[in-house]
Amino acid sequence: MSRRRTPAARTAPAATPRCTVTVCRGCCCGTAKVPGVDHAAQLAMLRTDLAGTAQVRVVDCLDACEQADVIVVQPSPAGRAAGGRPVWLGLVNDPGATADIVSWVRAGGPGLSDPPEILDLYGFSPSRRIRRGVED
Numbered sequence: 001m002s003r004r005r006t007p008a009a010r011t012a013p014a015a016t017p018r019c020t021v022t023v024c025r026g027c028c029c030g031t032a033k034v035p036g037v038d039h040a041a042q043l044a045m046l047r048t049d050l051a052g053t054a055q056v057r058v059v060d061c062l063d064a065c066e067q068a069d070v071i072v073v074q075p076s077p078a079g080r081a082a083g084g085r086p087v088w089l090g091l092v093n094d095p096g097a098t099a100d101i102v103s104w105v106r107a108g109g110p111g112l113s114d115p116p117e118i119l120d121l122y123g124f125s126p127s128r129r130i131r132r133g134v135e136d
Helices: 039-049 077-081 095-106 117-121 128-135
Strands: 019-024 054-059 071-074 087-089
Touching: 019 039, 019 095, 039 054, 039 095, 071 095, 095 117
Parallel strands: 019 054
Antiparallel strands: 019 071, 071 087
16 A cells, blocks of 8 residues: 655745844833823734834833833844844833834844934833843
8 A cells, every 4th residue: 555645844934033022011011000192002003013024022011110111122133243232212102102113123123223313212221130131
């Protein structure tokens, strides 16, 4: 009895390494404690506009509540090799700032593209303890 052979399973090509955009949605970020912000629309915009370009992940709390809403843009492996480091952005409470983040990440993000100058207003440096939890 002969067996019918099926073609070997094809493996999908490895995904291109990309930036990671971490969005805080803890005790303050993404809640009514920051009034007048459509938090769901912000997250939807990031997920939709960065689909296939960056990994968007949501975390419970980045422990930088005084900066709510907080977004961290981590470089791709190529960006890190080029000297890029994670960029912490706080008070990201308007659609224009979110759009600027999307444009920057689409252009390559940290290490590969300079951010729009307006994002300098949103940058902050958290303590080492806080950074370690996200960047490692």
